[in-house]
Amino acid sequence: MEIREAKEGVEHTFSEQVGEQVKCPICDEVWNTDFQGDVTFGVCEHLRFFYIDQEFVEFYGDWDKDRFRADYDKIEEKMLEEGALYVIDVFKEVSSKDIDKIIYVSFDYGPMCQPFGLWGYKE
Numbered sequence: 001m002e003i004r005e006a007k008e009g010v011e012h013t014f015s016e017q018v019g020e021q022v023k024c025p026i027c028d029e030v031w032n033t034d035f036q037g038d039v040t041f042g043v044c045e046h047l048r049f050f051y052i053d054q055e056f057v058e059f060y061g062d063w064d065k066d067r068f069r070a071d072y073d074k075i076e077e078k079m080l081e082e083g084a085l086y087v088i089d090v091f092k093e094v095s096s097k098d099i100d101k102i103i104y105v106s107f108d109y110g111p112m113c114q115p116f117g118l119w120g121y122k123e
C-alpha cells in the first residue's frame with residue numbers, strides 16, 4: 001500500500017506549547033503527542049493502526065485486523081528469509097481493503113538506531 005513520510009509542519013509538527021504531534025492527514029485530529037516525554041494518543045474515524053519499534057501497538061475501528069496481521073506476518077517472514085528487512089518495505093507489500101495509506105515519522109535517536117512510528121488510515 002501507499003506509504004510516505006508525514007509532511008513536516010502539517011502532519012508532523014512541533015511547538016514549545018504542545019510538544020511534538022502527529023496528525024490525521026484527512027481531519028487533522030491529533031494521533032500522537034509527545035510533550036517533554038509524556039506521550040498521549042488520540043483517535044479519529046480514519047485511523048486503523050499505530051506501529052512503532054517493530055510492533056503493532058494498537059488497532060482502531062471495526063475491520064478485519066486478523067487477516068491484515070496474517071498477511072503482514074507472511075510478508076515479513078518471506079523478506080526475512082531473503083535477508084533484507086525494512087519495515088517500510090514490508091508495509092509497501094501488504095494490502096488491505098480497510099487501509100488506504102500509511103504515514104510515518106522517523107524518530108532520530110542516533111546514527112545506528114532509527115525507529116519508525118507508522119500510522120495506517122482509511123480515507
Ligand SMILES: [Zn+2]
Pocket residue numbers: 024025026027028029044045046047
Ligand atoms: Zn481523521
